[in-house]
Amino acid sequence: MTLLDHTASTGTAQGTRQGFNTTAVHAGQEPDPLTGAVVPPIYQTSTFVQDGINVLRGGHEYSRGSNPTRNGFETQLAALEHGSRAFAFASGLAAEDALLRSVLRPGDHVVLGGDGYGGTNRLINGVLGPWGIQNTPVDITDPTAVAAAVRPGTTAVLWVETPSNPLLGIADLAAWAEIAHRAGALLVVDNTFASPYLQRPLDLGADAVVHSTTKYIGGHSDVLGGAVVVADREYRGQGLAEAVGYQQFAAGAVAGPQDSYLAARGLKTLGLRMDRHGANAAELAGWLQGRPQIAQVYYPGLPEHPGHELASRQMDGYGGIVSVRLAGGEAAARAFAQSTELFALSVSLGGVESLICYCSEMTHASVRGTALEVPADLVRLSVGVEDVADLQADLEAALERAADLSAPIRA
Ligand SMILES: *Cc1c(COP(=O)(O)O)cnc(C)c1O
Numbered sequence: 001m002t003l004l005d006h007t008a009s010t011g012t013a014q015g016t017r018q019g020f021n022t023t024a025v026h027a028g029q030e031p032d033p034l035t036g037a038v039v040p041p042i043y044q045t046s047t048f049v050q051d052g053i054n055v056l057r058g059g060h061e062y063s064r065g066s067n068p069t070r071n072g073f074e075t076q077l078a079a080l081e082h083g084s085r086a087f088a089f090a091s092g093l094a095a096e097d098a099l100l101r102s103v104l105r106p107g108d109h110v111v112l113g114g115d116g117y118g119g120t121n122r123l124i125n126g127v128l129g130p131w132g133i134q135n136t137p138v139d140i141t142d143p144t145a146v147a148a149a150v151r152p153g154t155t156a157v158l159w160v161e162t163p164s165n166p167l168l169g170i171a172d173l174a175a176w177a178e179i180a181h182r183a184g185a186l187l188v189v190d191n192t193f194a195s196p197y198l199q200r201p202l203d204l205g206a207d208a209v210v211h212s213t214t215k216y217i218g219g220h221s222d223v224l225g226g227a228v229v230v231a232d233r234e235y236r237g238q239g240l241a242e243a244v245g246y247q248q249f250a251a252g253a254v255a256g257p258q259d260s261y262l263a264a265r266g267l268k269t270l271g272l273r274m275d276r277h278g279a280n281a282a283e284l285a286g287w288l289q290g291r292p293q294i295a296q297v298y299y300p301g302l303p304e305h306p307g308h309e310l311a312s313r314q315m316d317g318y319g320g321i322v323s324v325r326l327a328g329g330e331a332a333a334r335a336f337a338q339s340t341e342l343f344a345l346s347v348s349l350g351g352v353e354s355l356i357c358y359c360s361e362m363t364h365a366s367v368r369g370t371a372l373e374v375p376a377d378l379v380r381l382s383v384g385v386e387d388v389a390d391l392q393a394d395l396e397a398a399l400e401r402a403a404d405l406s407a408p409i410r411a
Contacts (some may be wrong), residue, residue, distance in 0.1 A: 020196075021271045024268050028072040028076035028079065028264070029076055029156055043069045044257050045061050048060040065249050067257055069264070073088055077211075078229055082196075082202050082203055085229070085244075087230075087244050092225070096190075097128075098244060100123075101128075103253045106132030111136055111159070111185075115169055117161060117363075120161070120190065122366045135263040137372060141306070146176060147180055155185045158186070160187070161193065163194060163311070168298040169306075170191055172278040174204050174205055181205070186233075187201075188206065188210060189208075190210050190212075192211050192350070208240060213223045214348065217350075219269065220262075221348060223291065273385055278317045278387070280385065281320045281321065282318065296324065298321075312390060320384075321383070323380045323381070324379055325377045330377050332402050339398035340394050340398040343391070354382060357379065359379075360373065360374040
């Protein structure tokens, strides 16, 4: 292996695979061969000196094309998602945009899972729409509706997020993959909510995975980033990795070295954090179900959740996001979201600190008034890794305050 050749150690083509946490700590994160630094350095450089014209010392020329810190993170993530290559971008949306422009051509159609990230909807409608991309939103839990939305010969991409945002619906990824491939289309899965620790869509037949690494992968609410991970697949006569790599280089929305370092550092503890997020979320979801102020709890770990069995088969846990609907309606939901102390009123999710969000006017404001509108009585919790007793006490106090502040609660 050459000095900085991280891509050689992806490990996905190897017969034996190490455990998730071992891979998370070591893949692409070898000690620096130059100095012995255990943590690969932040190569904060735009360009690399050449030993002669186009004689590259460590394989790097210019940091838009490749940078060792970014490449190390890409190798680490590709190994964890069981992909052939990963590409890191400046944000989740930059990653989504790069992937879509790599594979779509004007006139193409996208089957778009409803109940998804509002920004994905805005990207596909607002940015790609004027370039001739059409889309049909579908109920992600209904494979018959998904198949019916496909336009043979025109549909190029099926796009789904599972668990979905904010209603935590579960899509059957193997069924989606079959529908996509029957139509000659690609299946793209936004794996931000589950993270590779809980779900590996490429193993279930997906062609590409996207992440907002801003969320669980970074894990500490201190960095914005995104990634595309691809399977070893051809599309329109070109390797997917080649197509996305070209887009990353040619359009240039790359993750910088500092951001790549933070994402890689977060990724090392992803498994530890997800275990705690999941345990805390499961406990709070069960407790919330018994509260008189709560009309409904959405959490795939609850046996009553319609996607529970599927999630149990398809995932290795249920994640850290819980959504609730308030018995007191919109006024109660607004009051609840503004009454917590530990849970910070904020968009985003997946960090160590707990966050609370009034989705219909915050994360999902862009789909208000459309078929994808989020219920006005819904509040989303991103359950952090704090002590669960403190989180529960915070929610309990907020529910009581909300009951005082909101319209009378109907039983
Ligand atoms: C946040 C998020 C995105 C967008 O990522 P950014 O890093 O904010 O650009 C995409 N998908 C999901 C599920 C998200 O939560």
